[in-house]
Amino acid sequence: MNQNIELLNNIIRLKQEKDAIILAHNYQIGEVQDIADLTGDSLQLSIEASRTRKKIIIFCGVHFMAETAKILSPEKKVILPDINSGCQMADMINAGQLKKLKEKYPDAVVVCYVNSSARVKALSDICCTSSNAVNVVKSIPENKKIIFIPDKYLGSYVQKQTGRELILWDGYCPIHAMIDVKDILRLKNKHPSAEVLVHPECPPDIIDVADEVTSTGGMLKYVKKSQKKDFIIGTEIGIIHRLKKENPGKNFYPAAGNAICPDMKLINLEKIFLSLDDEKYEIKLQYDIITKAKSAIDRMVSIK
Numbered sequence: 001m002n003q004n005i006e007l008l009n010n011i012i013r014l015k016q017e018k019d020a021i022i023l024a025h026n027y028q029i030g031e032v033q034d035i036a037d038l039t040g041d042s043l044q045l046s047i048e049a050s051r052t053r054k055k056i057i058i059f060c061g062v063h064f065m066a067e068t069a070k071i072l073s074p075e076k077k078v079i080l081p082d083i084n085s086g087c088q089m090a091d092m093i094n095a096g097q098l099k100k101l102k103e104k105y106p107d108a109v110v111v112c113y114v115n116s117s118a119r120v121k122a123l124s125d126i127c128c129t130s131s132n133a134v135n136v137v138k139s140i141p142e143n144k145k146i147i148f149i150p151d152k153y154l155g156s157y158v159q160k161q162t163g164r165e166l167i168l169w170d171g172y173c174p175i176h177a178m179i180d181v182k183d184i185l186r187l188k189n190k191h192p193s194a195e196v197l198v199h200p201e202c203p204p205d206i207i208d209v210a211d212e213v214t215s216t217g218g219m220l221k222y223v224k225k226s227q228k229k230d231f232i233i234g235t236e237i238g239i240i241h242r243l244k245k246e247n248p249g250k251n252f253y254p255a256a257g258n259a260i261c262p263d264m265k266l267i268n269l270e271k272i273f274l275s276l277d278d279e280k281y282e283i284k285l286q287y288d289i290i291t292k293a294k295s296a297i298d299r300m301v302s303i304k
Ligand code: 13P
Pocket: 026, 040, 041, 042, 043, 115, 129, 130, 131, 173, 199, 201, 214, 215, 216, 217, 236
């Protein structure tokens, strides 16, 4: 306990000394969320990374998120406390594969989900997150073909919402793919008045039984406003920490107790302290990748 307080105090002291801000994704472990200056979804964290005046951004999330922060604020030092925090979905497409797809559809606009590498973003026209994917696709002229990468499930959800036909890639999030519709129906049977909130990375059969399909940030806003007491949560279970903390009288039932993203759990207080102390691991990107990816990400941040 005392050790933890000492660690927390050291983090706060170093953060001030080094003029740093700590950003944390909603799937991070509780103690990391609690020490962060801002906890949010991919879009909220990107917006903060582009606005902050601090010199150092300690990004508690996964690699593509820290890269996105670096592209938005190239003059800042962006640090990922554990360099092994990847994203299994982002690894499902690389720059070579996207180049080939673009050769097949040379006139198509490339919409790239933010869960992708900086090199893939550099070859894309516009990025999106789960909270603005529908509006990003709506912003593209009707006569344009659209390639949507890498998430086929988010893509098929956007397809349904917009009525636009998209050229999809066979990527997906293995964590959201674990969620089984039978478990949601069983929970719904047990808690009939519960609302079902799911992330758009879920497969279509899960989307079909949801009351609300939204980003992690969207779930937090939805629950705060809702008059209901019970919620079935179809996403990575790290979000339940914040849901409970911000809504003490409400109950949350994970649709899948094993929906845990191992990459999102690699960062802890010790690693945050070390990352501030040693300024490691700094995200470094080639200048041409930053400039090419920046316009796609700037467009993403401008669409709510
Ligand atoms: P959000 O942008 O909704 O937080 O989602 C990020 C993510 O990686 C979901 O798996």
